[in-house]
Amino acid sequence: xxxxxxxxxxxxxxxxxxxxxxxxxxxxxxxxxxxxxxxxxxxxxxxxxxxxxxxxxxxxxxxxxxxxxxxxxxxxxxxxxxxxxxxxxxxxxxxxxxxxxxxxxxxxxxxxxxxxxxxxxxxxxxxxxxxxxxxxxxxxxxxxxxxxxxxxxxxxxxxxxxxxxxxxxxxxxxxxxxxxxxxxxxxxxxxxxxxxxxxxxx
Ligand SMILES: Nc1nc2c(ncn2[C@@H]2O[C@H](COP(=O)(O)OP(=O)(O)OP(=O)(O)O)[C@@H](O)[C@H]2O)c(=O)[nH]1
Ligand SMILES: [Mg+2]
Numbered sequence: 298x299x300x301x302x303x304x305x306x307x308x309x310x311x312x313x314x315x316x317x318x319x320x321x322x323x324x325x326x327x328x329x330x331x332x333x334x335x336x337x338x339x340x341x342x343x344x345x346x347x348x349x350x351x352x353x354x355x356x357x358x359x360x361x362x363x364x365x366x367x368x369x370x371x372x373x374x375x376x377x378x379x380x381x382x383x384x385x386x387x388x389x390x391x392x393x394x395x396x397x398x399x400x401x402x403x404x405x406x407x408x409x410x411x412x413x414x415x416x417x418x419x420x421x422x423x424x425x426x427x428x429x430x431x432x433x434x435x436x437x438x439x440x441x442x443x444x445x446x447x448x449x450x451x452x453x454x455x456x457x458x459x460x461x462x463x464x465x466x467x468x469x470x471x472x473x474x475x476x477x478x479x480x481x482x483x484x485x486x487x488x489x490x491x492x493x494x495x496x497x498x499x
Pocket of ligand 1: 327328329330331332333334335336348349350351352357380381382444445446447448476477478479
């Protein structure tokens with residue numbers, strides 16, 4: 298599969314700015330600094346497309362990218378970079394503004410086909426469990442992505458994946474994928490998952 302184009306469409310600060318067409322969309326969510334923007338760049342093979350930062354809380358708006366590929370099953374879709382949750386140092390007023398926005402995006406976007414929930418393969422926090430619970434109740438197709446897998450040895454990676462299954466009590470039909478935006482481990486698997494989400498009910 299070839300990515301024909303990947304371009305930034307817009308940043309949304311409020312729900313009335315979300316794309317109005319019903320183009321399929323896949324959203325990327327997770328704690329601040331977990332590696333969402335890096336993963337989007339790795340997946341789309343574009344280095345500086347999504348802004349990456351060492352400082353947590355970099356992505357504070359909903360950034361929408363339009364992707365086209367030569368795969369008939371995923372000709373055009375939106376990749377949506379959501380702001381990270383759970384970053385304590387961002388001013389409360391700012392946080393209060395975007396956490397509901399994440400929920401309004403997840404509940405109010407007609408084209409949304411699935412969510413990639415990113416968690417750090419080295420360990421999870423309370424907010425991750427809350428996100429898993431919330432997404433489970435929402436009924437949205439979800440895939441759990443264990444990020445920064447390059448920071449673990451091969452055996453630690455396998456252990457981390459099964460620990461995540463246990464901790465979150467995932468059903469068998471929820472996939473867990475190890476990903477590294479440095480080595481691009483997991484890229485093919487993630488594309489498979491996107492293909493499945495985007496073509497379902499199409
Ligand atoms: N070693 C390693 N570092 C990574 C990986 N992915 C991201 N990072 C680093 O982790 C930091 C945060 O990455 P981002 O992609 O900006 O994370 P984010 O989830 O988009 O963060 P916010 O926008 O603040 O929510 C940066 O310093 C990245 O270089 C990875 O797979 N491996
Ligand atoms: Mg980001």
